[in-house]
Amino acid sequence: FIKVLELNPAIHEAHVNLGILYKTTGYLDQAVHHLQKALQLQPDFVPAWQTLGIVHSMRSQQERAAACFSRQLELDPGSLPAMKNMGNVYYLKGDYAQAEFWYRRALAQDPHNLDAKIGLGDVFLVRKEKEKLGSIIDELIRQYPVQPVIADLFGKSCFLLGRIDEAHAYIDRCIDQCGAMSRTINPLLFRKGDILHKKRDYDQAFRFYQQANRMKGGRYRRKWQEQITGKMISLFDRDYFSHHVFDKKGGEDCVFVIGMPRSGTSLMEQILDSHSMAKGTGELMFMENWASQRLSGREQSEIDAITEDEKERARAEYREFRRQQTGVRDRKGVKRYIDKMPTNFFHLGFILTLFPEARIIHMRRHPMDTCLSIYFQDFGADITYSHDLKDVAHFYGQYTKLMNHWEEILGDRILTIDYESLVDDIEGNVRRVLEYCQLPWEENCLHFHSNNRLIATASASQVNQPLYRHAVQRWKHYEEHLQPL
Template sequence: MTPGTASIAMATAEPTAGLDEALAHATRLLETQPALAGEQAREIITAVGEHPMAVLILAVSHRLQGQLPPALEALRPLVASQPNWALAHYELGIALGLAGDTAGAIAALRRAVWLKPGLPQAWRALGDQLAAAGELDAADEAYASHVRFSTRDPRLLAAASALHANELPRAEALLREHLAAAPTDVAALRMMAELAARIGRQEDAERLLERCLELAPGFLAARQNYALVLHRGNKPREALAQIDTLLATDPRNPNYRNLKAVVLCRTGDYEQAIALYDGILHEHPGQSKIWLSQGHALKTAGHTERAIAAYRRSLAVDPSCGEVWWSLANLKTFKFSDEDVAAMQAQLARPGLSPEDVQHLHFALGKALEDRADYAASFGHYDQGNTLRRAQLHYSADDTTARVEKIERTYTPAFFAARAGAGAAAPDPIFVLGLPRAGSTLVEQILSSHSAVEGTMELPEVISITRELRKLGDAGQSLPYHDVLASLDPARLRELGEQYLEHTRIQRKTGAPFFIDKMPNNFMHIGLIHLMLPNARIIDARRHPLACCFSGFKQHFARGQAFTYSLADIGRYYADYVRLMAHYDAVLPGRVHRVFYESMVDDTETEVRRLLDYCGLPFEDGCLRFFENKRPVRTASSEQVRQPIYRDGVDHWRHFEPWLEPLKDALGPVLTAYPDVPNFR
């Protein structure tokens, strides 16, 4: 049935008199002949007056014929006169959503499900509107409620309730039992896929949704879930194919368009994403989260002024959104006004702010006060933001040290000698790695200004491969991926290299023979990189430990980098990184080229020539004019690398030196030896 008609049909079932029979007949007509249903509703109204059900049928008739103004004209007084009628609020929400009033639709649908929680269509519609507004967590809850109320089977209802309450073991047991008896129940398959995604079983989630869509290709909610699972599983090409299928059924659906824009940003197609955001915001201008997403895309694509304007529009809708304030600060070259600082302080003083908003506001105020040279107050805000963020994470510096020790034991000269000649021969990738905020974006910008090199972004493919390798060791025991890697033959190592090249191809937009993967954390995976891509270049971007670590401490990362929210943690992480790189220098001499940020600032041309020589590339003047490169840059340094090199940032950390003793203690001899390396043996 068309949305809305099923609920009306249930409400008018089993007529008992002439009026009820006429209403039921009009309701049945809605499915196939909405105009005729409207005519019958008018006849009923003429005969008996403004009967609520007749008015509702008339409004649905208008809506089904695409006549939104008369539908809304009928529905608004109806909900005013029938404030506790869930179906009326539901229909108003559907019509408002179609008219582009997302906020009004959300309010009406929330009222509908509050009045009648067991109305599954209303939960689904509410989820769609929340997702279109960028409220993805709330949308997920609404979709979960849709699943919860979409069946009368007591067993499936119990499983849905457990899933909704995040009681995952109980939900899994109930779903497995139900699917054993009813293996083609697509609602149960979709629920099981959601459960698998929550607990990190990516392949299971994909397989279940594939089966769901085999059985019910028109199950759009499952297809949308599938696209999202593929996106989160680093399969953007496949995700886009599913989204395009959804858009073929509903080209104006803002939720589908928003998801496509998100995936396009992952693939580096920012101008297409920006165009999609433009369209969504033209129709739904009151969406703070969509303005924020558009601002991110504009910033990355180099449209700085438009990005600032988008962030400002987001704040106009939701001035308490800390992420937007931090996004302005994260432009690095942006300066807050006195009015901005006062607004942030006022928001921070408000009761009831979410922990995420509070954290972001502290980081943003830290940047604003740092620009005003109020370093004590600035550090206070940075410290509070980091303390709050650190409390949410489960990071162990001891675990990182243990990982480094495991790598040192595994990757020895004999280990590499035994596997010489393995891997894919292609020299295409240039890996730029190190710690975040160490100057890797500058190195990437310089290299990508060469005619033979394309800059992409921080690609997740190496990390995805490590996850795949871990799964190979799950037969009865949990093995580090390094142990699994050690068991692979040369043919399999070559396959891994070819897999990396194939999966990253979507990021390559030009015909340049070389491309850059700038994921900083790949320094932990140099052994894997060398084995699967022995001819790839590896560049270590290194910066003074206090400058690098404190810059990381000032940064609120969108995800990952859990070691940066404590001065002691980040100091130990830097020391472990230096130790690991020293190990690879010893076991693979000359394999890694090192760029010191301070040397690049002091003598740019000499360092650029050394860098190009290592990459086997001829010198080009464009590499010295890197700041003219208009490519997208998706890091916190995006605005800084669009300017000539300046020395001011090299020693900026000294303004905060009175508060950096925990960092100095954690760094130990790595600090005093810099730029040399202490003896770790």
């Protein structure tokens, strides 16, 4: 396609095909460039609008994605893919009413569409609508005696529905029919691990988690990760903070909850969101994207030279991104907005450059429990360190090295909350957090599980129930398998 465009750069189909290839291989900026070029050449080319919408969604730019799918529907009002993609976008935004609307609209077009029914089932699961969820699963199983995506939904839902054995049997049937090496069963191996863990068959559970992760593949680049960690430490040293952060103003309304994945960041966001003067905004990709653009090939002098105008533009873009991603506008009465992207611990230098008065809450959990929980989670293929225990341990080491650096420089500007301490003394720790955020005490924060806010992250089930100790020292059930950690 590159050769075609060298010969004739005005062939819009070549730009679209190149955009699709870049999307598939993860080069999303290049994908956007070629898809937008195709639309400049042919503004009504439906495949370009559809693919551009998908890429924007992959970049967590859900409002832009919705605009693309809306344009696709203007050009092709009966487009089933556009309706399903609109449902997906609103699901990712947490607007489950709109997600349901679009999935149902797709089903009105095609009553037997599997993807739309699965999407609707996911909405019912997040909203804990047991009767509707059970009904749609039963309907799907009647239609499809063997179908991995249905088994995945059933596996995620069976604990809520109290139908663990039934889901287990359906998952086994799909694994047997599809074949042990089929990639379509990869999510089912994680679901089977979850069920066996629930049944306390820990050795068998570990075997299936291990098989699932081996099937994921993907190479974790340790040297590259070490270079990123080292660059952050060298760029953002004590001298940098003295000149560019300390004694600066701005960002008092921002709270960043950081830590390893599966360390309790979702729980902390839910606790704070239960306060009348705080609002959770989920996992925002903005700082990661902004930092990545500025890290590329830059030296210390260029980081030091980020202008006040550039910072002001970035602050405005962050708030607009927050609004687009979540629908949350700055509003009267809300004094703190919580961004809980865990891996923002890599970007504290950039975060505090833009928002010097931001609060940083660091969630920390026992390293063995943290690493094991990551290994047991069905993360996307891009989280390559999660597929091997040695790689998880290496990534944890990089996180520890970087957090030690930030804490040495920033001291008590970072509030560290240990997950285990939070479980043992929730009130004492919540009081510490609210005092740190300069928010008055509210009893509602202790009843975070009653918060009617719905989330669809991997931790959704934990934050919608009271704190229990069953997640503490879970690693001991698997101790004989954990030598790599």
